Amino acid sequence: MSQFWSAMAKRAEPYVPGLQLEDEKIIKLNTNENPYPASPAVIAAIQQETANLQLYPSATADSLREQIAEAYQLSKEEVYVGNGSDEVLAFSFMAFFDQEHAIRFPNITYSFYPVYANLFNISYEEIPLNEDFTMPIESMFQAKGGVIFPNPNAPTGIYLELTAVEAVIVNNPNVVVIVDEAYIDFAGASAVELIRKYDNLLVIQTTSKSRSLAGLRVGLALGNPILIEGLMRIKDSINSYPLDRLALAGAQAAFADNAYFVKTTKQIITTREHVKAGLQALGFHVLPSQTNFVFATHPNYEASELYEQLFAKGILVRHFNKKPIDQYLRISIGTKTEMERFLESVKEIIATAER
Numbered sequence: 190m191s192q193f194w195s196a197m198a199k200r201a202e203p204y205v206p207g208l209q210l211e212d213e214k215i216i217k218l219n220t221n222e223n224p225y226p227a228s229p230a231v232i233a234a235i236q237q238e239t240a241n242l243q244l245y246p247s248a249t250a251d252s253l254r255e256q257i258a259e260a261y262q263l264s265k266e267e268v269y270v271g272n273g274s275d276e277v278l279a280f281s282f283m284a285f286f287d288q289e290h291a292i293r294f295p296n297i298t299y300s301f302y303p304v305y306a307n308l309f310n311i312s313y314e315e316i317p318l319n320e321d322f323t324m325p326i327e328s329m330f331q332a333k334g335g336v337i338f339p340n341p342n343a344p345t346g347i348y349l350e351l352t353a354v355e356a357v358i359v360n361n362p363n364v365v366v367i368v369d370e371a372y373i374d375f376a377g378a379s380a381v382e383l384i385r386k387y388d389n390l391l392v393i394q395t396t397s398k399s400r401s402l403a404g405l406r407v408g409l410a411l412g413n414p415i416l417i418e419g420l421m422r423i424k425d426s427i428n429s430y431p432l433d434r435l436a437l438a439g440a441q442a443a444f445a446d447n448a449y450f451v452k453t454t455k456q457i458i459t460t461r462e463h464v465k466a467g468l469q470a471l472g473f474h475v476l477p478s479q480t481n482f483v484f485a486t487h488p489n490y491e492a493s494e495l496y497e498q499l500f501a502k503g504i505l506v507r508h509f510n511k512k513p514i515d516q517y518l519r520i521s522i523g524t525k526t527e528m529e530r531f532l533e534s535v536k537e538i539i540a541t542a543e544r
């Protein structure tokens with residue numbers, strides 16, 4: 190604490206991201222990055238754009254927004270883009286949630302939500318998930334200040350059917366419902382198809398997971414033009430250019446190259462199911478994941494112990510030391526080769542422990 194900090198800086202309880210180790214020998218399965226590099230078309234577009242770095246980027250990001258609108262059969266006015274979906278989420282809290290009215294989100298969810306709520310002094314209610322980590326959707330109805338949840342949820346990986354998502358939207362007609370679809374491309378139907386039906390729905394997505402662009406920082410929000418205008422008002426009161434020229438060019442190329450995205454996403458889903466079966470064969474309980482990670486626990490081994498032993502073998506996964514998920518490990522899906530090594534290592538650890 191410093192006397193020089195504002196009340197806001199003092200109040201802040203910053204999010205702690207997963208370790209970013211630069212050691213290339215480590216198999217990094219802790220932050221749900223895509224194991225495949227960005228599409229070659231993305232690299233080419235960024236290279237070309239380096240010729241224009243003396244100029245400010247577009248403040249309205251029209252070409253990228255048009256490209257995204259085309260991909261989702263929307264109009265540019267229904268698309269917002271920002272510096273990673275974390276920034277889009279932060280701006281959304283500022284644009285749609287008020288201090289006096291409590292918002293709701295699940296008690297086990299993306300840990301940035303309480304961070305934003307604290308920072309902006311927005312009160313919140315954490316809705317306890319069911320024992321099996323599914324969401325009790327009626328508890329999300331008639332929220333006073335708004336609702337936010339990821340679908341699929343993180344770190345559980347569990348997907349909520351679109352009919353249930355729609356029920357949450359219908360039962361919150363006077364507040365904004367934000368569906369954070371960071372992992373939707375590895376899952377079922379997106380709520381994007383409901384945007385024209387409900388003016389209180391905001392869908393947030395990212396290029397960080399399914400489009401292999403975590404390092405470029407491009408997130409997006411899709412919703413009614415009035416909601417998008419609300420986000421623009423916040424953006425233009427903070428930073429006219431949250432996306433630089435390279436990010437705009439790269440993200441546009443990523444949305445233009447659908448074939449690459451479809452291919453890598455399919456591969457990750459196939460590997461995920463293989464890893465799930467492999468862990469189950471070793472006695473793990475694995476939640477039904479529709480993401481690029483699995484959330485797993487073993488009845489006979491401490492999760493923190495498995496985490497340490499995997500790390501000693503050069504494999505980094507994520508462990509949240511927080512009840513009731515402290516016996517679970519979150520394992521991002523890497524390449525086929527990486528995941529074979531992961532399964533092999535788990536098998537060795539378990540065999541040694543049994544002796």
Ligand SMILES: *Cc1c(COP(=O)(O)O)cnc(C)c1O
Nearest residue numbers: 273274275299339371395397408
């Ligand atoms: C990864 C993730 C994000 C953040 O994505 P960025 O676009 O990289 O900021 C947002 N929400 C959830 C649930 C995530 O898992």
